[in-house]
Amino acid sequence: MSHHDLTDDQWNAIRDFFPAKFSRRPGRPWADHRRIVSAILWILLTGSPWRSLPAEFGSWQTAYNRFQRWIDNDLWDEVYAALLHQADACGHVDRSLWCVDGTVIRAHRCASGMLPQSVENDEMNALGRSRGGYSMKLHVLTDANGLLMSWTASPGQRHESQELKRLLANSLFPVDWIGHRPQAIAGDKGYGSAEIREHIARKRIQVVIPRKSNEAPAEDFNPKTYRRRNIVERAIGWLKVSRRVFVRYDKLTSSYLAFVQLAAM
Structure with a gap:
């Protein structure tokens, strides 16, 4: 064996x-x-x-x-959703704080070539060129225990903040439902736009995002809660232990995200 x-x-x-x-x-x-x-x-x-x-x-x-x-x-989706709901029933899903972050995933040369390279085709395949070369970005939303609530992919040059709304919309526990809504969402300064703050606040969720250096500090910002945001970075590190997550070898975005899902299981 x-x-x-x-x-x-x-x-x-x-x-x-x-x-x-x-x-x-x-x-x-x-x-x-x-x-x-x-x-x-x-x-x-x-x-x-x-x-x-x-x-x-x-x-x-x-x-x-x-x-x-x-x-x-959609078998992997069914399996992951069932396991996550079982974890929730056992009290392992922590809604006191959900955390969001993104990470660059280098694309192996075998990940390209499915379609002729162009801006439109790269967008479709969630591939692009950033400072790190030909790459994609993996975006994740976790609870306070590091369990994945949602994950998406985008071209490597796209900023993390542009995926936040899609992450929230794709969450396996809808953030608009009172029983499933987290108390707070934390992100780094990259998510610190007024639009994002308003979008989270409209859902009656506390915003735990530090202000940028050129902004006035927020009176309700809680540094102690923000320090717990490191769980999402650790979760990304755990996922990247799997080589198929650490490097994108797959031409299809759906295949890569299925491996992310398997690693999370």
């Missing part, structure tokens, strides 16, 4: 989301789902090409096709 294999407890937590091994349609039964998921996790953690998948996991084409099929069927 590889150390990348799922444990019995991990597999039992998600096994019911996968289709039955046998179906009424003619043909061969599904390859073992547990082995396929372990193969996908091996790719996630090592960052290796699919063709380098060890023989113990079976055919690399089967693993790759299954991975893409489950993206198209």
